Amino acid sequence: xxxxxxxxxxxxxxxxxxxxxxxxxxxxxxxxxxxxxxxxxxxxxxxxxxxxxxxxxxxxxxxxxxxxxxxxxxxxxxxxxxxxxxxxxxxxxxxxxxxxxxxxxxxxxxxx
Amino acid sequence: xxxxxxxxxxxxxxxxxxxxxxxxxxxxxxxxxxxxxxxxxxxxxxxxxxxxxxxxxxxxxxxxxxxxxxxxxxxxxxxxxxxxxxxxxxxxxxxxxxxxxxxxxxxxxxxxxx
Numbered sequence: 336x337x338x339x340x341x342x343x344x345x346x347x348x349x350x351x352x353x354x355x356x357x358x359x360x361x362x363x364x365x366x367x368x369x370x371x372x373x374x375x376x377x378x379x380x381x382x383x384x385x386x387x388x389x390x391x392x393x394x395x396x397x398x399x400x401x402x403x404x405x406x407x408x409x410x411x412x413x414x415x416x417x418x419x420x421x422x423x424x425x426x427x428x429x430x431x432x433x434x435x436x437x438x439x440x441x442x443x444x445x446x447x
Numbered sequence: 448x449x450x451x452x453x454x455x456x457x458x459x460x461x462x463x464x465x466x467x468x469x470x471x472x473x474x475x476x477x478x479x480x481x482x483x484x485x486x487x488x489x490x491x492x493x494x495x496x497x498x499x500x501x502x503x504x505x506x507x508x509x510x511x512x513x514x515x516x517x518x519x520x521x522x523x524x525x526x527x528x529x530x531x532x533x534x535x536x537x538x539x540x541x542x543x544x545x546x547x548x549x550x551x552x553x554x555x556x557x558x559x560x561x
Contacts, residue, residue: 339490368549375456377537377551378491393548425490432541435481436549438490 337361339439341426347445348416356411356442358426366429367409368393368436369401371422378425384409385432416446449474451540453552460528461560468523468555470538479541480521481549482512486534494536497521508532528559 339360348354358367365386370378370393380393384403398420400412409428413420423443427436450473460466472478479498483491495506502514512523521538538552 370551375553377553379551380548383548427491435493435496437493438483440490441488 339426339428339437341424341439341442343442344440345443345445347447348413349447350417352416353412353414354416354444355413356424356426356444358409358411358428358439359407360409360426360428360437361407362428362430362437363406364428364430364437365406366432366436367403368427368429369399369409369411370425370427371395371420372425372441373422381411381424416444418446420444421446449540449550451538451550451552453536453538453555455555456553457556457558459558459560462530463527466525466528466532466557466559468536468538468557470521470523470552472519472521472538472540474540478521480512480514481539481541482506482510482521482523483537483539483551484534485537485554491537494523528557530559530561533557533559 342357368383369381372378379395382401384390387406390401402410423441425441426439429436452471481496482494485491495504497504497514505511535554537554539549541549
């Protein structure tokens with residue numbers, strides 16, 4: 336039981352490049368979330384999903400897209416990376432919306 | 448709108464002394480409250496939560512938190528700090544509505560000196 340895993344762990348992009356971050360969970364959770372963590376700002380919700388095939392916007396969705404084609408996977412895409420997207424990205428999952436969220440180890444992204 | 452405040456960026460405590468990390472919240476309806484810990488270069492780990500019931504919640508690693516509705520607070524406590532408790536601690540709140548999301552505080556860095 337690996338819990339929540341994220342790939343890659345670290346990535347450097349040039350401005351304008353695109354990439355996809357992958358989140359996978361093996362707990363059969365319905366809800367999945369993408370956050371970004373920036374110094375002094377805590378965690379901010381980018382997008383979330385309440386089930387396979389559904390996605391919704393969080394607090395800071397601009398510049399990101401997501402997809403949840405399979406229940407266990409939640410993908411975060413950056414179509415045209417900007418330096419402001421330099422951050423640490425965390426994925427999380429929970430069985431119910433009010434229940435505990437379990438976090439992945441994070442992806443550190445640097446956009447030059 | 449719901450919000451969480453962690454008024455201290457950093458808390459310093461000597462090993463063996465009690466520790467408190469403060470959290471206050473604002474939410475409509477009954478709150479769901481959480482504490483998470485983050486060690487360097489790691490993801491967040493769940494410590495404890497308050498949903499309903501006893502105001503004193505016990506969690507992992509000897510931590511506990513006290514829910515105070517009148518003061519809208521949910522302070523994290525431990526009777527005797529360990530050096531290994533040094534980490535970044537996040538408080539989070541979610542309102543009772545079906546679509547409310549989890550809102551995190553900005554985090555408090557706990558430094559336990561030997």
